Each structure stands twice: as structure tokens, then as C-alpha cells.
Amino acid sequence: MQVRQSIHSDHAKQLDTAALRREFLIETLFTADTYTMTYSHTDRIIIGGIMPVTQSVTIGSEVGKQLGVSYFLERRELGVINVGGPGVIDVDGTQWEIGNQEALYVGMGRQSVIFSSNDAARPAKFYYNSAPAHRTWPDKKITLAEASSTTLGDAATSNRRTINKFIVPDVLPTCQLTMGLTRLEEGSLWNTMPCHTHERRMEVYFYFDMDEETAVFHMMGQPQETRHLLVHNEQAVISPSWSIHAGVGTKRYTFIWGMVGENQVFDDMDPVQIGDLR
Numbered sequence: 610m611q612v613r614q615s616i617h618s619d620h621a622k623q624l625d626t627a628a629l630r631r632e633f634l635i636e637t638l639f640t641a642d643t644y645t646m647t648y649s650h651t652d653r654i655i656i657g658g659i660m661p662v663t664q665s666v667t668i669g670s671e672v673g674k675q676l677g678v679s680y681f682l683e684r685r686e687l688g689v690i691n692v693g694g695p696g697v698i699d700v701d702g703t704q705w706e707i708g709n710q711e712a713l714y715v716g717m718g719r720q721s722v723i724f725s726s727n728d729a730a731r732p733a734k735f736y737y738n739s740a741p742a743h744r745t746w747p748d749k750k751i752t753l754a755e756a757s758s759t760t761l762g763d764a765a766t767s768n769r770r771t772i773n774k775f776i777v778p779d780v781l782p783t784c785q786l787t788m789g790l791t792r793l794e795e796g797s798l799w800n801t802m803p804c805h806t807h808e809r810r811m812e813v814y815f816y817f818d819m820d821e822e823t824a825v826f827h828m829m830g831q832p833q834e835t836r837h838l839l840v841h842n843e844q845a846v847i848s849p850s851w852s853i854h855a856g857v858g859t860k861r862y863t864f865i866w867g868m869v870g871e872n873q874v875f876d877d878m879d880p881v882q883i884g885d886l887r
């Protein structure tokens with residue numbers, strides 16, 4: 610488990626490229642037959658990827674020890690979106706078939722969560738976020754058709770995209786975690802521009818569906834003090850409350866956003882006018 614401390618905006622603005630990447634970028638999410646895990650002190654979100662290939666994978670009691678509990682989800686909830694081939698998540702003996710771009714919410718208190726792929730040649734890639742929880746809500750699979758979806762933007766501003774809200778109050782109850790997947794149309798490159806910050810929550814962006822030649826310039830920093838991170842396929846960025854989060858790709862791409870914090874109102878954003886950005 611990697612730990613990332615919280616970071617003050619005054620400190621962040623002094624960092625060079627390597628230090629910005631060390632603080633905010635998660636470079637490797639998927640490693641065959643194991644899980645990756647980054648623990649952020651920002652709202653104590655956990656971010657990671659699970660890629661079972663030749664064997665199933667579980668987040669075992671070693672993580673419970675690191676978190677000071679008996680098992681991973683003793684005091685946490687979990688959201689998973691599969692960005693690979695079809696797979697199965699076994700939650701305390703119930704098997705959930707999770708296909709590409711389908712999600713599973715797992716409530717606090719589930720003791721055994723085992724991830725496997727249906728086909729080693731096309732392994733599942735389970736991207737996950739986990740947040741501290743205070744009660745158990747029912748586990749639920751969410752398909753793309755069941756997500757709450759909105760298409761917005763247009764070709765003239767190169768930001769035509771569909772926001773698929775998988776884990777949001779309209780679809781299912783959770784303690785604090787919300788997650789969704791935003792898909793840019795061919796020829797569209799910008800996400801979340803005009804951009805915003807979130808005084809009352811943090812957010813993580815996970816970029817995928819990109820070929821080797823594609824990169825996303827992820828915009829971050831305070832609106833008057835912007836920086837960028839060069840992000841490649843299947844990498845994630847931690848975005849503290851004070852930071853804008855937006856990106857422009859050299860080609861279209863898809864990304865998953867996950868949020869935790871004070872409330873679950875999707876539109877609770879502090880908008881920034883493009884003319885005010887520096």
C-alpha cells in the first residue's frame with residue numbers, strides 16, 4: 610500500500626514536474642494477479658486496480674492490519690468499475706458477473722471479496738475507489754443502461770461527452786462514495802472545461818481507453834495558479850478540494866471519476882470562468 614499525504618496549495622505550487630507527479634499521479638494501477646492500492650490522506654480515499662489473470666485476487670487481512678481493523682471493508686465501502694474483459698466478484702459467497710464498463714457497489718462489513726477473470730487472454734481490470742463508511746448499504750451491480758447518463762458539450766468546443774453516473778444517489782444509496790464514467794466522442798478532447806473546484810469534496814480521475822500514442826494533459830492547481838500532469842493510459846490523478854481537474858487529450862479517451870466528501874450532490878461545484886484561469 611502506498612500512502613499519499615494531504616498537500617497544501619501553497620506547497621503544491623512550488624513543485625517541479627517530478628514532485629507534482631509524485632504527489633498527485635498514480636502511475637501503475639494494474640499488475641497481473643495482484644491488487645494495487647494507494648491510500649490518500651485526502652478524505653482517506655483508497656484508489657487501486659485489480660487484474661486477476663491466472664488466479665483470483667483478494668484484498669486480504671494484510672490490508673486490515675495496515676488500516677487498524679480486522680479486514681478491508683470492516684469500516685469502508687467499495688465501488689468497482691471493470692475496464693477490462695468480463696469477470697466475477699465474489700462477495701461473501703454471492704457471485705456478481707461484472708462485464709466491461711459495469712460497476713459493483715459493495716457495502717461496509719463484507720468480509721470476503723474475491724476477484725477473478727473469465728478469460729486469462731482478456732483479463733478483467735477492476736478499477737476501484739473505497740471510502741470510510743458508517744453503515745451498510747446493499748451491494749448492487751450497475752450496468753451502463755442503469756447508470757444515470759447525460760450527454761453534454763459540443764464539437765465546436767471539442768468536448769462532446771457522455772457522463773454516466775454509476776454510483777450516485779439517483780441509482781443507489783451509499784455512505785459517501787460516488788463514481789461514474791465519462792466517455793468522450795470521436796474528435797472531442799476536452800473534459801470538464803469550463804472547470805470547477807470542490808470546496809466540499811475531493812475527486813480522483815482515472816484515464817483509460819487510450820492507445821500508446823495518446824496522452825492527456827490533466828490540468829490541476831488553484832484556478833489562478835494552474836499546473837498540468839502528463840497522463841498516459843490507465844493512470845490516475847488525485848485532486849484535492851482546492852484544485853481544478855480537467856483534461857485535454859491528444860485523441861479521445863474515457864475516464865472514471867470518483868468523489869468523497871461532505872455531500873453527494875453532483876452539481877455541488879465551484880465553477881471557474883475560463884477568463885479567470887491563470
Ligand SMILES: O=C(O)C(=O)C[C@H](O)C(=O)CO
Binds near residue numbers: 772791801812854878
Ligand atoms: O466530463 C465532465 O465534465 C465530468 O465528467 C466531470 C466530473 O464528473 C466531475 O468533475 C464531477 O465533479
Ligand SMILES: [Zn+2]
Binds near residue numbers: 806812854878
Ligand atoms: Zn469535479
